[in-house]
Amino acid sequence: MKKRKLIASVGALLVSIMVLGSVLSGCANSEKDGASIASASVEEQVSAPVEVQGESAEAPEGGVPAALFSQVPLSLPPELENVETIEAEPWLQISETNPGIEGPAFDEEGALYLCDTSPVVPENHILKIDSDKQIETVWTGTEDPVGLAFDQEGRLYAACRIGVILAMDKDGGNPETITPTYNGEKLSFNDLVFSPEGNLYVTDWRGTIVDPVGGVYMLTKESGYTEAVQVVGNLASPNGISLSPTGDVMWVGVTLSNSVLKVSLAGEGQVADMLGIVPVCYNTGSDGPDSNKTDSAGNLYQAFMPGGRALVFDCNGIPVENILIPERANGKLTMTSNLIIKPGTKEGYLLTSDFMNGAWIYSFDAL
Numbered sequence: 001m002k003k004r005k006l007i008a009s010v011g012a013l014l015v016s017i018m019v020l021g022s023v024l025s026g027c028a029n030s031e032k033d034g035a036s037i038a039s040a041s042v043e044e045q046v047s048a049p050v051e052v053q054g055e056s057a058e059a060p061e062g063g064v065p066a067a068l069f070s071q072v073p074l075s076l077p078p079e080l081e082n083v084e085t086i087e088a089e090p091w092l093q094i095s096e097t098n099p100g101i102e103g104p105a106f107d108e109e110g111a112l113y114l115c116d117t118s119p120v121v122p123e124n125h126i127l128k129i130d131s132d133k134q135i136e137t138v139w140t141g142t143e144d145p146v147g148l149a150f151d152q153e154g155r156l157y158a159a160c161r162i163g164v165i166l167a168m169d170k171d172g173g174n175p176e177t178i179t180p181t182y183n184g185e186k187l188s189f190n191d192l193v194f195s196p197e198g199n200l201y202v203t204d205w206r207g208t209i210v211d212p213v214g215g216v217y218m219l220t221k222e223s224g225y226t227e228a229v230q231v232v233g234n235l236a237s238p239n240g241i242s243l244s245p246t247g248d249v250m251w252v253g254v255t256l257s258n259s260v261l262k263v264s265l266a267g268e269g270q271v272a273d274m275l276g277i278v279p280v281c282y283n284t285g286s287d288g289p290d291s292n293k294t295d296s297a298g299n300l301y302q303a304f305m306p307g308g309r310a311l312v313f314d315c316n317g318i319p320v321e322n323i324l325i326p327e328r329a330n331g332k333l334t335m336t337s338n339l340i341i342k343p344g345t346k347e348g349y350l351l352t353s354d355f356m357n358g359a360w361i362y363s364f365d366a367l
Helices: 002-013 015-020 031-039 042-047 326-330
Strands: 050-052 055-057 085-087 089-095 101-106 112-116 124-129 135-141 145-150 156-160 165-168 176-178 189-194 200-204 214-219 228-235 238-243 249-254 259-267 277-282 288-294 300-305 309-313 319-324 338-341 347-354 358-365
Touching: 085 358, 089 112, 101 156, 101 338, 101 347, 112 145, 112 358, 124 145, 135 165, 145 189, 156 200, 189 238, 200 238, 214 238, 214 249, 228 249, 228 259, 238 300, 249 288, 249 300, 259 288, 277 309, 288 338, 300 338, 300 347
Parallel strands: 085 319, 101 145, 238 288
Antiparallel strands: 050 055, 089 358, 101 112, 112 124, 124 135, 145 156, 156 165, 156 189, 165 176, 189 200, 200 214, 214 228, 238 249, 249 259, 259 277, 288 300, 300 309, 309 319, 338 347, 347 358
């Protein structure tokens, strides 16, 4: 049972890799070897040794498929090769061995919070990083939080893949578990953002390209965030979600359709009739859009997983800058899951990891 649970966690954390993982399973080896990995059972992949940069490495214990473990050099999609490119720089290592950091959020004092949701460790953590880069654990549990946001009163909210929203003081005190439902059905949350009116937009990241049951929902403040109103439906694993500074544009990264949506809003939870929903990007390649953030100018910063990169769009959805993890050229630290711009600054932070090199925060200069 333990192995099955951890396999499910890996699949949950890396849905873009498991479904769109041809980069890892088909390109790392010869055509014959790629076919062997594709046809092998999960249990066979877990225990199979893999060649990593000329060395044989055993997949870590706990049900991690070896196909997710290969380190494959990555190139940019051809349409982005002439877009300005910057390289992010190492800022802080969170773990030497465990991947899976997510959900960055700054509090009003400038401390950075994030989720430690490694699939090879049973417990999850919410971490606080102060200005001296000291790390403190403020919450520990098994609810699988992957997205964080502070409300206007400074209370911390966490979106959890098991279908609950955790609310707590920023020191982890006074915890509350909220279980929103839609038509009596529990959802699976990935990311979240507060609207100007204090309502909470969340992504329900269920669904595949052939069964798009995921969507974007608004959890109403007046209901204590228990009432879910569908804003956009029929999506294939929607992931990241952000709002423009004025709150009238919503950006959604949809992992399994490999697209980024610009959603014009006519009001709280209401899609505009004229502009409506526009896919501004269909990504080339197997790395899908993960989480995203906007800056004070309305630019969108979109992480791609497992791409080792982020892409900046202007407010019209035009790509203007690549942000690269340098190690991606060697197939390392490609699990770029999320990012954030520190409020009031141009300081950007990109979260990345892999099974060989652990979990890192990289810094970059925002626009």
